[in-house]
Amino acid sequence: DSGVTQTPKHLITATGQRVTLRCSPRSGDLSVYWYQQSLDQGLQFLIQYYNGEERAKGNILERFSAQQFPDLHSELNLSSLELGDSALYFCASSPLRDSGANVLTFGAGSRLTVL
Amino acid sequence: AQSVAQPEDQVNVAEGNPLTVKCTYSVSGNPYLFWYVQYPNRGLQFLLKYITGDNLVKGSYGFEAEFNKSQTSFHLKKPSALVSDSALYFCAVRDWDFDGGSQGNLIFGKGTKLSVKP
DSSP states (O other): OOSOEEEOSEEEEOTTOOEEEEEEOOTTOOEEEEEEEETTTEEEEEEEEETTEEEEEOSOOTTEEEEEOTTSOEEEEEOSOOGGGOEEEEEEEESSSSOTTOOOEEOOOEEEEEO | OOEEEOOOSEEEEETTSOEEEOOEEEOSSOOOEEEEEEOTTSOEEEEEEEOSSOSEEEOGGGOEEEEETTTTEEEEEESSOOGGGOEEEEEEEEEEETTTEEEEEEEEOOOEEEEEEO
16 A cells, blocks of 8 residues: 555546546645556656645646645546546655655556546 | 657566666756556556666665666666566656756656566
8 A cells, every 4th residue: 555545446437527536645745646547648747736736737638627635635627528538547646846856656546437 | 858768668588587677768957767667457666766876776676777877778677587577667757847947747658568477
């Protein structure tokens, strides 16, 4: 157990729907990162939050949004879902904001299937 | 822009033989480099990192990696492979912003599938 908790583990939904993925970071970690893993794109960075504030943005679609709450858990909202959004979504956390030596600790992932 | 390349999609090794998983990098600024492993239906697990100092970095499960600045490489190695080492291995580099310097997120390679046969 890495200490990073993601729910749900699996999610099956239809095109056009909206889903929310949840992440609780490791105790003491202030930064949360979201990644998307698909067969054709590999591991893509979506977005980072640090202590409640958006810190960095990657290849996140406009249909996707995220936030980090005062208790430091984070949610990734995916809307108007398309077949191509089917992927494994990972959350990771780290203690500091941008230290080069930071190690990201990953959760087990949420597998989203869009039918 | 920061990037890493893993030139091999798959590496096959016999148990007991040494293994090498290759990674080359391209960076602006300091190369903060990482190796992660992903077992089936699991998240990524940290193996080791290079920040500064010795070019040979030792990590978890007997793995080590050699940082080579002139060849811009950071190959993952293990002297004697185990069947249980079979997994997907990712090389990663810390992102870099010219205004802010080192960023928090990692940029990952495509991954290399390691298969160790008995």
